Amino acid sequence: AQTVTQSQPEMSVQEAETVTLSCTYDTSESDYYLFWYKQPPSRQMILVIRQEAYKQQNATENRFSVNFQKAAKSFSLKISDSQLGDAAMYFCAHNTGGFKTIFGAGTRLFVKA
Amino acid sequence: ETGVTQSPTHLIKTRGQQVTLRCSSQSGHNTVSWYQQALGQGPQFIFQYYREEENGRGNFPPRFSGLQFPNYSSELNVNALELDDSALYLCASSLGVTGGSGELFFGEGSRLTVL
Numbered sequence: 001a002q003t004v005t006q007s008q009p010e011m012s013v014q015e016a017e018t019v020t021l022s023c024t025y026d027t028s029e030s031d032y033y034l035f036w037y038k039q040p041p042s043r044q045m046i047l048v049i050r051q052e053a054y055k056q057q058n059a060t061e062n063r064f065s066v067n068f069q070k071a072a073k074s075f076s077l078k079i080s081d082s083q084l085g086d087a088a089m090y091f092c093a094h095n096t097g098g099f100k101t102i103f104g105a106g107t108r109l110f111v112k113a
Numbered sequence: 114e115t116g117v118t119q120s121p122t123h124l125i126k127t128r129g130q131q132v133t134l135r136c137s138s139q140s141g142h143n144t145v146s147w148y149q150q151a152l153g154q155g156p157q158f159i160f161q162y163y164r165e166e167e168n169g170r171g172n173f174p175p176r177f178s179g180l181q182f183p184n185y186s187s188e189l190n191v192n193a194l195e196l197d198d199s200a201l202y203l204c205a206s207s208l209g210v211t212g213g214s215g216e217l218f219f220g221e222g223s224r225l226t227v228l
Binding site for chain 2: 004006033035037042043044045046047050091095097098099100101102103104105106
């Protein structure tokens with residue numbers, strides 16, 4: 001069965017500093033997608049970054065980057081130069097190309113001014 | 114480009130009642146998925162609709178049902194409401210059911226409280 005585990009219920013970072021959110025997953029598939037979604041308070045969930053499993057190169061989107069370790073089934077998110085607007089719930093998610101995207105329990109990120 | 118819209122945004126029901134939640138998909142998207150997000154938890158997959166047919170279902174009882182219309186909008190119906198059904202219900206649209214980017218585009222959700 002597919003599972004996604006986020007072991008950090010909460011994280012805190014100082015503005016302009018770097019923070020890493022952890023995620024592990026389990027799947028028997030060899031090809032799949034991994035995602036990080038951001039859910040700000042009372043606002044829509046939006047995609048932050050996406051990684052295709054067949055690509056060895058780690059995805060990067062501006063201040064957001066991932067460390068994808070396929071053998072270890074690990075997919076962490078690094079946020080550089082943290083901003084107050086980065087404060088939100090972050091969900092790691094996994095999809096094998098089918099109808100179901102599996103989400104982790106989330107990590108709440110606090111950004112201190 | 115019109116994003117995903119959901120209605121109502123908030124509603125309160127009592128146990129045993131029935132509720133209908135509505136979702137308009139993002140323009141150009143033909144697939145709608147519904148998720149239940151309990152407080153402090155991640156979204157749980159309920160089901161997905163593609164071309165007006167249920168395409169897949171999560172671990173939810175039959176009292177959770179849905180529809181998709183020719184314009185790709187969708188409804189989620191929940192019968193015989195229970196206290197544990199209190200949650201944020203998220204609608205997400207996407208283009209196609211497999212392949213592609215797999216990215217989901219979410220609405221703001223409908224917050225259901227069952228008393």
